[in-house]
Amino acid sequence: EIVMTQSPATLSVSPGERATLSCRASQSVSSNLAWYQQKPGQAPRLLIYGASTRATGIPARFSGSGSGTEFTLTISSLQSEDFAVYYCQQYNNWPSPIAFGPGTKVDIK
Amino acid sequence: QVQLVQSGAEVKKPGASVKVSCKASGYTFTSYGISWVRQAPGQGLEWMGWISAYNGNTNYAQKLQGRVTMTTDTSTSTAYMELRSLRSDDTAVYYCARGYEVNDYWGQGTLVTVSS
Numbered sequence: 001e002i003v004m005t006q007s008p009a010t011l012s013v014s015p016g017e018r019a020t021l022s023c024r025a026s027q028s029v030s031s032n033l034a035w036y037q038q039k040p041g042q043a044p045r046l047l048i049y050g051a052s053t054r055a056t057g058i059p060a061r062f063s064g065s066g067s068g069t070e071f072t073l074t075i076s077s078l079q080s081e082d083f084a085v086y087y088c089q090q091y092n093n094w095p096s097p098i099a100f101g102p103g104t105k106v107d108i109k
Numbered sequence: 110q111v112q113l114v115q116s117g118a119e120v121k122k123p124g125a126s127v128k129v130s131c132k133a134s135g136y137t138f139t140s141y142g143i144s145w146v147r148q149a150p151g152q153g154l155e156w157m158g159w160i161s162a163y164n165g166n167t168n169y170a171q172k173l174q175g176r177v178t179m180t181t182d183t184s185t186s187t188a189y190m191e192l193r194s195l196r197s198d199d200t201a202v203y204y205c206a207r208g209y210e211v212n213d214y215w216g217q218g219t220l221v222t223v224s225s
Contacts, residue, residue, distance in 0.1 A: 032210070034210075034211050036154075036212075038154075043204055043206075043215035043216065043217060043218055044146075044154065044204070044206075044212075044215060045215075046211065046212060046213045049211045055213060056213070087153065087154055089154075089156075091209075091210030091211065094209060094210045095159075095168045095209070097156065097168075097170055097171065098144075098156040098210060099156065100146075100153060100154040100155070100156060101153075102153045103153045103154075
């Protein structure tokens with residue numbers, strides 16, 4: 001079973017600053033990695049899939065990178081609406097079980 | 110536009126069962142799978158499994174095997190998730206989402222509370 005970890009647990013950032021979130025897999029997941037954003041009281045929203053492909057309608061300030069076991073989500077210039085919890089998710093070797101990371105909360109500094 | 114609309118909140122006693130529905134619209138239902146994900150209060154996302162809306166094939170998380178059943182009704186474009194032998198730690202918001210591995214549209218969530 002693949003275990004996902006994320007760091008940091010909480011990231012305090014000022015609006016307009018850059019945010020870098022990390023996700024690590026316990027074994028290689030190739031590029032089968034997605035990122036989701038979740039705001040309080042809302043369902044998750046798909047941001048990135050295939051480690052680096054933005055989903056439909058996602059602003060260009062969101063970018064994903066990495067492969068194998070190390071991945072990064074970068075928000076180039078944080079907007080007020082970006083303060084949320086971000087989850088990574090691996091889907092390698094489908095239909096093997098899917099796993100989410102524990103999340104990184106991005107809050108206002 | 111693609112929409113997934115879930116059934117309303119439920120309160121159940123320990124040992125009971127719950128069945129949550131997820132009605133899809135705005136796309137060809139049988140062309141995608143439906144995944145189920147739950148989130149306990151203040152916690153992260155937990156993948157529960159998926160069902161093919163095309164042929165009914167399922168893939169369940171190992172920890173839920175034997176307690177969960179996912180089904181679909183293609184005549185109404187509705188997916189269902191039934192969880193049996195409910196325990197207090199099953200209290201969570203249950204989400205349906207379109208897709209097998211990557212989920213691009215999500216339902217609004219259904220709160221299931223298990224309490225005596």
